[in-house]
Structure formats: structure tokens, C-alpha cells
């Protein structure tokens with residue numbers, strides 16, 4: 184790695200990209216499998232490691248923490264060097280962070296299948312993994328902020344605020360929510376109980392979504408979208424306002440996961456109001472993004488990577504509108520506990536997170552190895568498979584969710600329940616089958632991407648790039 | 659504008675930026691979550707409530723291990739249809755011994771908070787080992803392995819109860835002493851059924 188003079192450390196980004204693709208394939212394959220289990224419940228063959236509950240935990244953890252975090256680490260390392268004009272601080276620590284995370288996810292994934300489970304959503308990993316995650320996360324923080332501290336350009340670029348918020352807030356949430364008393368290696372009891380545990384958990388759960396799946400990926404957007412469209416961010420001021428409003432208001436919204444549950448009324452109401460407020464900063468960023476690409480529309484015809492990113496913005500807009508609506512108590516009465524939530528999650532997860540990451544990888548990997556993308560045609564195929572997959576997925580879950588919500592609550596004229604739970608469950612089959620096909624379609628597209636990027640990178644070396652010579656800050 | 663001048667400072671000092679983010683993002687938690695965590699009323703058990711006995715506690719931990727909560731909620735909302743379908747709505751005082759809470763966020767299957775007494779033990783056993791034996795259309799997974807394993811295979815029930823006692827659950831030395839005996843000869847499915855049959859009832863774990 185060491186030649187004469189400084190170089191960006193891009194090998195770690197390339198490896199993290201590869202790991203992220205691996206996790207995305209594994210995560211989506213397990214997603215398709217659990218989707219299929221809801222259609223054919225016996226395909227676990229009575230084997231506990233294939234059982235729905237455990238496999239679903241593998242799915243959520245591999246997609247969010249395996250795929251999502253690896254992609255965020257890859258792009259954070261890449262962009263922080265370029266926005267600071269210096270190589271990574273402590274590159275060995277960056278490797279520790281990257282590889283440690285993969286080892287943790289691998290061990291963690293196996294432990295989930297073996298039934299180790301803390302029992303809290305998105306925090307299922309047991310305490311040994313919680314500690315490992317905290318250690319690796321701190322190394323991530325040191326590398327990232329260390330690089331910023333030695334930067335050669337004065338202003339810290341917007342993307343770095345979002346990545347920074349990801350690192351700081353997720354550390355805070357993870358540490359508090361994981362507090363527990365260990366009993367054995369595979370078992371611990373939460374420090375919080377009942378209602379208090381619920382409020383802490385959804386403070387964590389909602390903001391893990393907020394600062395990781397929204398904020399972290401906005402960091403990706405703010406760096407790669409302008410690069411890609413070859414235009415500066417439309418409004419710098421808007422990005423400042425949106426960032427701070429986002430960071431302040433997101434944290435309050437967790438209790439919308441607990442409407443009409445046994446938590447104090449004021450907590451629920453506050454959660455609802457702040458969820459509605461959240462629409463403003465979310466859409467401010469949307470406007471900023473769309474205005475940034477406006478004027479580069481002609482690139483959309485030739486550049487499949489940009490198409491992914493623009494489509495992801497559309498789904499970002501959709502999901503950040505739908506979320507606040509679902510946080511309104513009278514809507515939530517219908518949507519809570521149903522597949523509507525699952526549809527909402529996946530319009531964000533597939534439509535926003537996965538698509539923006541795919542677009543970024545199509546842009547990034549050819550640059551890392553100094554080659555053209557192996558096949559634009561395949562990338563276009565991927566685009567249409569992904570679009571079809573996510574649309575069908577969301578439609579199926581809207582259909583399923585709205586019917587569940589309304590039918591469960593429906594009473595006849597003498598106040599008796601109109602439908603039994605089992606009848607409603609049995610009527611879900613077509614929706615679940617459609618979701619399975621949709622998920623498989625989306626997954627198939629991702630397989631094409633993996634092949635395409637593999638062929639692009641095969642046998643090539645990472646190109647060495649040096650930071651630009653120091654500039655004087657003036658004017 | 660003043661605000662943007664302030665921001666010029668923030669975006670030029672990494673330390674200030676870190677502090678700014680930490681401060682701004684902590685406010686919500688301090689105002690909303692901290693008071694909840696300090697409000698002891700929310701975790702004061704109903705006067706008649708007892709902590710889970712060793713068998714129900716073991717069953718509950720199996721429920722967590724198998725992630726039954728990804729398909730089942732344990733939270734009856736105060737809505738007419740919901741009370742009709744499941745029973746009295748859930749109250750905070752009923753969950754004081756729940757670590758972690760298991761309210762869930764998805765009802766692929768029905769709510770289970772008031773499941774106690776709805777079916778016989780025998781029904782539950784058949785249902786857990788093969789749901790389709792009693793509900794032909796069911797999409798719930800089968801759990802055959804629960805019948806094959808002894809309930810105390812981990813030999814850690816006493817360690818569990820001691821850990822919970824440190825967190826304030828009122829187990830006596832005698833309770834802990836007697837725990838392995840209570841699990842003697844039971845399988846995992848027995849423990850899980852015992853847990854389900856106590857859910858939402860007065861007594862173990864339970865309601866007023």
C-alpha cells in the first residue's frame with residue numbers, strides 16, 4: 184500500500200462493498216424464504232434452524248446490519264477521504280473495523296439461527312455480540328472523526344454530518360438499549376422491564392431506522408448524488424436546516440410504535456406530533472435532492488446508476504410521507520400490527536436503501552478498479568426487476584395490511600365481531616404469494632448486479648489515487 | 659444571518675460538530691424517555707402479581723428463543739373490537755416482571771396476552787407440535803423439537819432467578835432452592851404451555 188506520497192485507502196472500501204453485496208444476497212434470500220414459509224408453512228421441514236422465527240431474525244439482521252452497515256462503512260470511508268482531502272486516519276483500525284464487523288455479523292447470524300435472542304426487535308443479538316458491536320463501532324468513530332480532524336479543507340461537508348450523526352446516535356442508542364444482566368453466554372435479562380422497556384426499545388428501534396436507514400443513507404446521497412449528477416447540491420442552506428431539524432426531531436418519534444399500548448398518553452401524543460413534524464425535514468432533503476438532479480436529466484437515459492438513485496429518491500419521498508401518516512393515531516388503529524407496516528418498511532428498505540446502494544455501487548466499483556461497468560444492459564435489466572419487485576411487494580402488503588386492519592376491527596350491527604381471526608388469516612394467501620414472487624424478482628435483480636460487478640472487478644487492481652495538493656483556504 | 663454564522667463555526671470544528679449532534683439528539687431522550695424510565699408507577703406490579711414461577715419463566719424464555727413474538731403480540735388495545743376478540747385491554751402494571759417486554763409489532767397470528775384458559779393444555783401441546791393438526795389452514799410453524807428436550811437442559815434456572823432477583827424480582831432463597839425440582843421431568847413444550855396458560859391471568863407474571 185505504501186508508495187511514495189499519500190494515497191487514499193480504497194481497498195477497505197472495495198472489500199466492504201463486496202461484503203455488503205454478500206449480505207444483501209444472503210439477507211434477501213432469507214427474506215424470500217421466510218416469505219415462502221408464510222405461503223407453505225411446512226417448508227422448514229421441522230428443522231429448528233429453518234424455523235420462521237429464527238430465520239426472520241437472520242433476515243432483518245443481515246439486511247440491516249450486514250448489508251446496510253457494510254455499505255455505509257464502505258461509502259463513509261470512501262467519501263470522508265475525498266471530502267477532507269486526506270487519507271484515512273488509522274487505516275489499520277479501519278481494517279479492524281471492517282473485518283471485525285463481518286466476523287461479528289457471521290457469528291451473530293449463526294447465533295440467531297441457534298436461538299440466541301435478546302428478544303428486542305432489531306436488537307436480537309445477545310450480549311457478547313452487543314459488546315463486540317460497541318467496540319467495533321468505537322473504532323469506526325475513531326477512524327471517521329480522526330480523518331475529519333486532520334482534514335485539509337476547512338468546512339466539513341454535509342455528507343459527513345450525516346455519517347457523523349449515524350455514528351454518534353447509534354452508539355448512544357445501542358449502548359442504552361442493550362443494558363442487561365447476563366446469565367449465560369447466550370442469555371441475558373434486560374435492565375428495563377415492561378412499559379419502560381417498551382419505551383426504551385422504541386426509542387432505540389425507531390432511531391436505528393432513523394439514523395441508520397434514513398440518516399446514514401442520506402450521507403450516501405449527499406456525497407454520491409452531486410458527484411454522479413456532476414452538479415453541486417442545490418441549496419446548502421436547506422441542507423443545514425434539514426440536517427439539524429432531522430437530528431432534533433427524529434428522536435422523539437419512537438412512541439408511534441406504541442399507540443394505544445400500555446404507555447402513558449402524553450408519551451404517545453408527543454410521539455405522534457413529532458412524527459408529523461418530521462415530514463418537514465425529510466421532504467426538505469427530498470427537494471434538495473430532486474433539484475440537484477434537475478438539469479442533469481439527460482444523464483438518466485445513459486447512466487443506469489443514476490436511474491437507481493433517482494428512483495430511490497422517489498421511494499424515500501413515499502416512505503417518509505407514509506410514515507408520518509401511519510403515526511396519526513386514527514390511522515395507526517388500522518395499520519398497527521398488520522402487513523401495512525411490513526409494506527411501509529420494505530418501501531423504505533427496498534425502494535430507498537437497497538436502490539440507492541445499488542446505484543452507488545454501480546458508480547463506485549468501476550471507479551475503484553478503473554474500468555467500465557461490465558454490462559450496462561444487465562444493469563438496466565436489474566433496474567426494471569428491482570422496480571417491478573418493489574412495486575409488487577408494496578402493493579401486496581398494502582392490500583394485505585389494509586384488509587387485516589379493517590376486518591379485525593369490523594363489528595356487525597349487534598356489536599359482535601364480523602370475522603374470525605382464522606378466516607382473515609386464510610384470506611391472506613394470495614397477497615403472501617404475490618409478495619414472495621415480488622421479493623424473488625427483486626432478489627434476482629440483485630444477483631445480476633453481483634455478477635455484473637464481479638465481472639467488472641475480476642482480475643483488476645484497486646487504482647491508487649492521491650489526495651489533491653493542499654489548497655489555501657481563502658476568500 | 660446569525661444562525662448560519664453559528665453554523666460556520668460548527669462545520670469548521672469537528673469537536674463542536676460532535677458535541678452539537680450529541681446534544682441535539684439527546685434532548686428528545688432526556689425529555690421523553692428518561693422521565694418514563696424514572697416513573698416507578700409504570701413498573702409497580704399489581705398487588706396480586708407474583709413473578710414467573712420457574713416453569714413459566716423457562717417457558718417464557720423458550721417463547722423468546724423461538725421468536726414467537728415476531729408473529730404474536732401480547733398487547734390488547736383499548737378498542738371495542740379488540741376487547742371483544744381477546745379480552746380486557748392490557749395495563750402497564752401487568753408487565754412489571756417482563757424482561758424484555760414482548761408486546762410485539764406484528765399479528766401474523768392472534769394476540770396472546772389473554773390466551774390463558776382459552777384452550778386445554780392438551781390442545782396447546784398438539785397445536786405447538788403441529789398447528790395443522792387442529793387448525794387445518796394454519797400458517798404457524800410446527801415446533802416438534804420442543805417435545806424432545808428436557809425443560810432444564812441448560813441447568814441454569816437458578817442462575818436466571820438470581821439474575822432476576824438482582825433486578826428486583828421477589829424470589830426467596832427457598833424459591834430458588836426448589837426451582838430445579840419444579841422442572842424435573844418436564845419437557846420444553848410443558849414449560850411453554852405453562853407459560854401460555856398463565857398469560858394475562860392473576861398470579862404468575864400476572865394481572866390484577
Ligand code: HEM
Pocket residue numbers: 210211214215216217218239242243246247251522524525528529532533536537618619621622623625626728763764766
Ligand atoms: C428482497 C427481498 C425481501 C423479501 C422477500 C423480504 C421479506 C420479508 C418478510 C417475509 C418479512 C417478515 C414480514 C412479517 O413479519 O410478516 C420481512 C421483515 C423485514 N424486512 Fe424484509 N424482505 C426483503 C428485503 C429486505 C431488505 C433489503 C431490507 C432492509 C434493507 C428488509 C428489512 C426488513 C425489516 C426491517 C423487517 C422487519 C419489519 C417489521 O418487523 O416491522 N427486507 N421481510
